[in-house]
Amino acid sequence: MSTSKIKVPAGGQKIVPGQAVPDQPIIPFIEGDGIGVDITPVMIKVIDAAVAKAYGGKKKIHWMEVYAGEKSTQLYGPDEWLPKETFDALKEYSVSIKGPMTTPVGGGIRSLNVALRQELDLYQCVRPVRYFKGVPSPLKNPELTDMVIYRENTEDIYAGIEWASGSEQVKKVIAFLQNEMGVKKIRFPETSGIGIKPVSVEGTTRLVRAAIRYAIDNDRKSVTLVHKGNIMKFTEGLFRDTGYKVAQDEFGAQPIDGGPWCKFKNPKTGREIVIKDAIADAFLQQILLRPAEYDVIATTNLNGDYISDALAAQVGGIGIAPGANISDQYACFEATHGTAPKYAGLDKVNPGSLILSAEMMLRHLDWKEAADLVIKGMEAAIGDKVVTYDFARLMEGAQEVSCSAFGDAMIARM
Ligand SMILES: NC(=O)C1=CN([C@@H]2O[C@H](COP(=O)(O)OP(=O)(O)OC[C@H]3O[C@@H](n4cnc5c(N)ncnc54)[C@H](OP(=O)(O)O)[C@@H]3O)[C@@H](O)[C@H]2O)C=CC1
Ligand SMILES: O=C(O)CCC(=O)C(=O)O
Numbered sequence: 001m002s003t004s005k006i007k008v009p010a011g012g013q014k015i016v017p018g019q020a021v022p023d024q025p026i027i028p029f030i031e032g033d034g035i036g037v038d039i040t041p042v043m044i045k046v047i048d049a050a051v052a053k054a055y056g057g058k059k060k061i062h063w064m065e066v067y068a069g070e071k072s073t074q075l076y077g078p079d080e081w082l083p084k085e086t087f088d089a090l091k092e093y094s095v096s097i098k099g100p101m102t103t104p105v106g107g108g109i110r111s112l113n114v115a116l117r118q119e120l121d122l123y124q125c126v127r128p129v130r131y132f133k134g135v136p137s138p139l140k141n142p143e144l145t146d147m148v149i150y151r152e153n154t155e156d157i158y159a160g161i162e163w164a165s166g167s168e169q170v171k172k173v174i175a176f177l178q179n180e181m182g183v184k185k186i187r188f189p190e191t192s193g194i195g196i197k198p199v200s201v202e203g204t205t206r207l208v209r210a211a212i213r214y215a216i217d218n219d220r221k222s223v224t225l226v227h228k229g230n231i232m233k234f235t236e237g238l239f240r241d242t243g244y245k246v247a248q249d250e251f252g253a254q255p256i257d258g259g260p261w262c263k264f265k266n267p268k269t270g271r272e273i274v275i276k277d278a279i280a281d282a283f284l285q286q287i288l289l290r291p292a293e294y295d296v297i298a299t300t301n302l303n304g305d306y307i308s309d310a311l312a313a314q315v316g317g318i319g320i321a322p323g324a325n326i327s328d329q330y331a332c333f334e335a336t337h338g339t340a341p342k343y344a345g346l347d348k349v350n351p352g353s354l355i356l357s358a359e360m361m362l363r364h365l366d367w368k369e370a371a372d373l374v375i376k377g378m379e380a381a382i383g384d385k386v387v388t389y390d391f392a393r394l395m396e397g398a399q400e401v402s403c404s405a406f407g408d409a410m411i412a413r414m
């Protein structure tokens with residue numbers, strides 16, 4: 001039986017949802033697999049420096065390591081990928097940050113990242129995509145890409161409801177579909193695996209509501225519902241139809257030229273916000289060719305996963321792509337990228353994604369001054385062409401530095 005491995009730091013306080021953030025909050029972090037060992041300590045060092053500089057010691061984060069993934073199996077036992085006390089801590093302390101965790105392809109464990117999002121009901125995956133001047137990009141005008149992805153984070157095929165080809169369960173499911181549901185279109189029933197894609201009105205409503213509220217609070221021009229509703233009518237199509245209904249019922253949006261696009265006046269600024277939709281395949285070419293036409297993006301889970309990496313590439317790659325998983329109570333910040341195993345332990349990769357995820361966390365705490373210093377350090381280091389390998393290989397005259405040296409370069413420029 002496992003006993004507690006988590007050491008609660010002395011002197012810190014819990015963040016309680018609905019109450020003011022204490023000056024000395026305890027923030028749990030998961031180091032992460034693969035490059036987690038490289039980027040997580042750099043993120044902590046950079047954030048501590050920004051907070052110290054911004055508040056002169058009045059505010060300070062008390063970091064509390066909690067365990068998941070490979071490190072957890074080493075500490076708690078071979079099958080303990082996500083110990084209960086980790087879940088409990090993430091809930092008890094409300095705001096947390098994590099490094100990436102490995103998910104094997106095909107067999108093996110299901111995604112721990114997805115399990116965390118589902119267990120904490122972190123239904124908004126928020127991934128801002130913005131350009132930092134000087135970052136190498138395949139686009140002529142990368143600064144025109146300025147979008148915020150709101151990816152539904154608890155439903156869709158990520159629910160993990162699927163049965164393996166040849167299993168007794170899949171035979172039952174296929175027999176049920178053929179005999180009781182009149183399904184005749186499973187092309188190779190003897191060897192098919194089957195997956196289920198739940199998309200609900202509740203799940204879509206809360207996600208689209210959050211995206212529209214973000215557009216209102218941040219004076220954005222439009223919210224685009226991205227879906228594949230022409231093919232998956234009752235899941236992706238439901239997402240689109242529900243999204244428009246939320247805009248009309250909850251925000252008073254009125255149809256433009258008979259709809260389905262609609263618009264309403266931002267109650268905070270008086271400017272118009274347009275709610276529109278795009279089919280996912282066409283959207284992926286539009287964001288490359290006409291990025292300026294898109295702003296806030298609300299989409300289903302799988303689309304959001306693909307769109308996140310595609311959009312990140314437009315502004316320099318997933319080395320600089322931050323994110324947050326948010327519910328009405330909890331927030332767990334994490335980068336868009338994964339464990340990049342070939343670079344693990346080499347002190348080589350770009351810590352920018354996790355640092356910018358922590359910058360989002362500072363804004364979530366309303367520690368704006370520290371967040372601004374993080375951005376200042378990042379802009380100045382990139383502006384001086386002091387960058388990690390991923391940018392250096394595409395930049396003229398760059399000084400390539402290690403993961404940890406990039407963190408130090410940021411700190412020196414705050
Ligand atoms: N939230 C999470 O924890 C996530 C976990 N994963 C998991 O991560 C594992 C590996 O996935 P994989 O498909 O290889 O995707 P990764 O995102 O881990 O890496 C793909 C490539 O992206 C580039 N890259 C990633 N991170 C950085 C960084 N910090 N700095 C610079 N470049 C970076 C590298 O490109 P290059 O080779 O060109 O240098 C790398 O080879 C899988 O098990 C997957 O399930 C994946 C995504 C999210
Ligand atoms: O959980 C994983 O392994 C992958 C998740 C992922 O790619 C993402 O959330 O962007």
Ligand SMILES: [Mg+2]
Nearest residue numbers: 305308309336
């Ligand atoms: Mg992904």
